[in-house]
Amino acid sequence: METISRVHAKALADWGGAHPEAVVLSGDLTASCEADAFRDAYPDRFLSMGLAEQNMLSFAAGLAREGFRPLVHTFAVFMYRRALDQIEMSIAYPNLPVRIVGFLPGVTTPGGASHQAINDIAVLRSVPNMTIIEAGDATEVESMLEVADGVDGPVYCRMLRGALPRLFPASDRMRLGRARLLSDGAEIALLSSGICTEEAMRAVDALKARGVSVRHLHVSTLKPFDDPQVLDACRAAKLGVITMENHTRLGGLGTCVAELMAEHGIGKRQIRVALNDVYLQGASSKFLMARYGIDAAALLRAVEELAGNPLGIGEDDLGDARTDNYFFEKQQEAL
């Protein structure tokens, strides 16, 4: 599988070249959020806002009121947690086209609970006017800015950085409200998002080899949540539905699917493979995914529970896990 580094860095700089209305704000994490190439290319449209996220988000709202398209960069927790009122009252209430580019979703950082955005979708999904998109690979990171640009209102971009797999062809861009069909099958509907899709893909082939047919959809738009493909997959699933996400089980993809099924009277069993309503610790992604149950093995356990019998699939039967040894020398922090 192809792996690409600093995908957003290039995408953002390219975007800046084509869009003079794009202004980037950064909270002292410029290289860490891959905004350094934009900064170097367009210094007069780059605003260093320091460690002052509340001001940064309200300031961005002021820029948007004047016709600019601000792209606010820092770790997600410093925005949706620390500056939620600013997101709500300065940005979301007036429905301003501010792009909240949030890094380090869930287990993607060893920085511990202070850095890990585990309930960002739950929080921001409840904010009126907010659109939420999440990247699952390099192609989606390359697509985020154009998808967000199509929305005349605030967009939360749950972003990935560093070395990323290319799971989807570069030409097959992310589309708002449109899931990707990754495999077809009749027994289980599997809906995955973000980095969990790469993990799920490791398991799906092994499941097929055991005769379990899975309709696997990768979901990148969390709000609005109205893709008819998702509803169809849930309706068609004979054994039940599995959702898999790098987020707490409360308020994320699993909750979106459960609400959808309830509202449409689809009485199917659902298993949520998700973080289990606890804070995590600082450790590697691979360790955290296994420890907190959002890896391929956790998915297999969910399938076994729906199928009602052991599948006998071991670690050796799964596709290779990708090891990420990425480090960018200009990234000043350790995370």
Added chain:
Amino acid sequence: MVQAHPRNRSWHEECQALADGIRRRVLSHTVAHGGYLSQACSSAEVIGYLYGRGMDLGPSEGPLVPPPFAGAPAKGNSDHVNGMIYNGKRKANKDRFFLSPTHYALTLYAALIESGRLGPDGLSQFNADGSTVEMIGGEHSPGLETNGGSFGQTISQAAGVAWARRRKGDTGKVWIFLSDGECQEGQVWEAIMAMAFQKLDNVHIVVDNNGQQVDGRTEDVMALEPLDAKFTAFGAHCLRIDGHDLAALDAAFRTPHPGKPLVVIADTDPTRNIGLLKERWPNLHYIRFANEDERARYADALTAMEN
């Protein structure tokens, strides 16, 4: 703009007439309904100066009778109207006004009426269900552009507007009205720091330093002084004046401040011209009469003021 007054008055007389009108209208409203009266007493000269002389605004684009609330801004809601239209059309050479403490809305509506931007009946809809003339104004309320709350957000939004206007080459200024209590919010200092860092000298800030907040005297709730030294330390060009002295206000806002935002701390008296309020000091935030006798005494004060 001050159509109600003869044209041969000096700016000083016009601004004082605006200030007197603001106090009178807010007292009249308070006698009938209760209200945010002390804020009008403290800020009447400041607001009168801003609307009568300080700010360069175009004529109001808003209807004399404000429209009902058409719903919050949202996709598909094309009916939403921003209250900034009462401060004139957006133009590169015109100023913009941001009122941060939106519980001063009644004071602002009174100023809009006194300056001919809102009809005299505008206050009849004050706090009525479904009206835009809300008690704590929102961005749809006459004269407001942002939801002020929670405190500290408007100054940052106005800073973003100021940066954007400078980049676009606008010559109009950005005026921000703050209250002293809200300077307890950390975001206010984040914003001043950012404005100084970005050298936003197209920003004019006035602080109504009336020394009282909800729980009482500001210095007893969370001490702020020396407020001018704080603004100076954060990089603003800061002056401190008597906020009831129109000439001092005018001189302060004409002070050159290259490369820095200008902050004028207006020391004010929240009982100014309504001595009865001293009986309630320091709990002046909102006036709700204890009994009809107290209401009658304020009615007498209004009669005295009207004569």
